[in-house]
Amino acid sequence: MTSTRTDGGTTGGDGGLDGAVVAVAGAAGPAGQAALLRLAEAGATVVAADADAERLAQAVDAARFAHGGATVTGDTVDLLDLAATREWVARTEKEFGRIDGLVHLVGDWRGSAHFAETDLGDWDVLHNLLIRTVQHTSLAFQGALERSGNGRFLLISAAGASNPTAGNAAYSASKAAAEAWTLALADAFRKTGGESPPPAAAAILVVKALVNDQMRKERPNAKFKTFTDVRDLADAIAGTWNQPTEEVNGQRLWLTPQP
C-alpha cells in the first residue's frame, strides 16, 4: 500500500471531542476541509485519508494552520482497496490507541438529462465511489468503533436517494444502497450492545447539495437556497457526538427539508 503521512503538534481544542480520534475518509474535498477544521476545533485528533495525495496535504495543512496546534494527520489511502483500508485502521489504532469516528465523505456525481440516456458506465463508477468505499470503511472500522464505546460511522447522503429524479437513476440508487448498508451496520451496533446502548452509532446525514466559499465566489449572484454549506455539514457531523449512541444509531439526520 502506498502511504504518505504528515503530522502536526498538539495543544488541545475547544472541547466536545477532547481526547477523541476521528477518521475522515475522502477528506480532500470541500466538505472534507470543513470537517477537518471543525473536528480539530472540537479537540479531536483528526486522521484524514484520501486517494489524492496533493489535495489531501493541502486540506490537512489548512486545518492545522487555521487551528494552530491541532493534531491532524493525512494518509494517502485508496479506499477501493480493502486491505489498505484495514491497514489504515490498524495503523491509526496502534498510533493513537483508539478510533471514535469514521466520517465517510467520498463522493462524485454522474447523471443525464433524461432517464433513457442513462449511461450504465456511470453506475460502475458510482458503485465504486459511493458504495464500495462505504462497504470497505464499514467493514474495516466496525471493530474499532465498537471498542471506542462511543463510536460514530457517518454517511453523507443525498435527498435524491429517497426521491430520485429521472436523470439521476444511477446516483440515487447508489446513495440508496449506501444508506441501506449503513443501516445494516447500525443494526450490527445495536446487536453488539444487546440490552445496553449500542457501543457506536451509524447514521446518515442527508443534504440536497453542498455549497462552499469557492462556489459562492465563482457565482456571486447565485442564492444556493436549497444547498447546505459545508460548514453547517461539519457542525452537524461534530454534533452527532453530543447525543447518546442509542439516539443517533440508525437515524437519518435531515439537513435539508425531508421530501
Ligand SMILES: NC(=O)c1ccc[n+]([C@@H]2O[C@H](COP(=O)([O-])OP(=O)(O)OC[C@H]3O[C@@H](n4cnc5c(N)ncnc54)[C@H](O)[C@@H]3O)[C@@H](O)[C@H]2O)c1
Ligand atoms: N457535493 C454535493 O452537492 C453533495 C450532495 C449530496 C451528497 N454529497 C456527499 O457529501 C460527501 C462530500 O461531498 P464532496 O462533494 O465534498 O465530495 P468529493 O466529490 O469532493 O469527494 C471527496 C473526496 O473523495 C476522494 N476519493 C475518491 N475516490 C477515492 C478513493 N478510492 N479512496 C479515497 N478517496 C477517494 C476524492 O479524491 C475527493 O477528495 C460525499 O459523500 C458526497 O456523496 C455531496
